[in-house]
Amino acid sequence: xxxxxxxxxxxxxxxxxxxxxxxxxxxxxxxxxxxxxxxxxxxxxxxxxxxxxxxxxxxxxxxxxxxxxxxxxxxxxxxxxxxxxxxxxxxxxxxxxxxxxxxxxxxxxxxxxxx
Amino acid sequence: xxxxxxxxxxxxxxxxxxxxxxxxxxxxxxxxxxxxxxxxxxxxxxxxxxxxxxxxxxxxxxxxxxxxxxxxxxxxxxxxxxxxxxxxxxxxxxxxxxxxxxxxxxxxxxxxxxx
Numbered sequence: 001x002x003x004x005x006x007x008x009x010x011x012x013x014x015x016x017x018x019x020x021x022x023x024x025x026x027x028x029x030x031x032x033x034x035x036x037x038x039x040x041x042x043x044x045x046x047x048x049x050x051x052x053x054x055x056x057x058x059x060x061x062x063x064x065x066x067x068x069x070x071x072x073x074x075x076x077x078x079x080x081x082x083x084x085x086x087x088x089x090x091x092x093x094x095x096x097x098x099x100x101x102x103x104x105x106x107x108x109x110x111x112x113x114x115x
Numbered sequence: 116x117x118x119x120x121x122x123x124x125x126x127x128x129x130x131x132x133x134x135x136x137x138x139x140x141x142x143x144x145x146x147x148x149x150x151x152x153x154x155x156x157x158x159x160x161x162x163x164x165x166x167x168x169x170x171x172x173x174x175x176x177x178x179x180x181x182x183x184x185x186x187x188x189x190x191x192x193x194x195x196x197x198x199x200x201x202x203x204x205x206x207x208x209x210x211x212x213x214x215x216x217x218x219x220x221x222x223x224x225x226x227x228x229x230x
Binding site for chain 1: 148
């Protein structure tokens with residue numbers, strides 16, 4: 001069965017510290033991979049995406065993610081978090097077909113940033 | 116680009132009532148998606164349109180749910196005989212059809228509470 005797993009439901013990080021959010025997927029073939037961020041009461045904003053090529057992907061707001069085929073992982077990182085990074089983060093996968101927009105999301109990781 | 120607009124932002128209804136939500140996509144986007152997000156979970160795909168054609172519906176979409184996009188522009192999602200389990204955030208997203216490189220743009224959602 002296809003699945004997207006975000007093992008950490010909740011992460012607390014100090015402002016200025018580094019952040020890594022984990023994402024593992026189970027899929028028939030390597031899917032398209034995405035990270036979205038959601039602030040309270042808001043929709044989702046795309047941080048970055050992986051389709052092919054370089055396995056280290058740069059996104060907005062200083063985020064990057066690394067695709068590791070052997071581990072079926074697509075972990076999100078940021079070297080130094082800002083208070084404004086407090087939000088919920090979702091990993092998502094989409095099939096490499098014309099219906100790629102039918103995304104399957106993980107359950108999310110809530111990030112709390114402390115002073 | 117005015118973004119994806121959803122109306123209303125919040126809806127409180129009594130069990131058994133019908134509700135309708137509206138989504139206005141980004142004007143040049145011919146694909147429109149509906150997702151549902153319950154508390155503590157990632158969004159789940161419900162259905163999507165290409166222009167006015169509804170291309171796919173999730174098994175999550177029971178017979179009480181119907182979505183339309185009559186002129187290929189805005190879309191409506193109707194829930195008949197609402198149940199408490201329908202309480203969720205309903206998210207709309209749009210994209211260009213042919214380009215997986217054009218990501219989904221999400222609206223801010225309609226939060227439905229069924230009492």
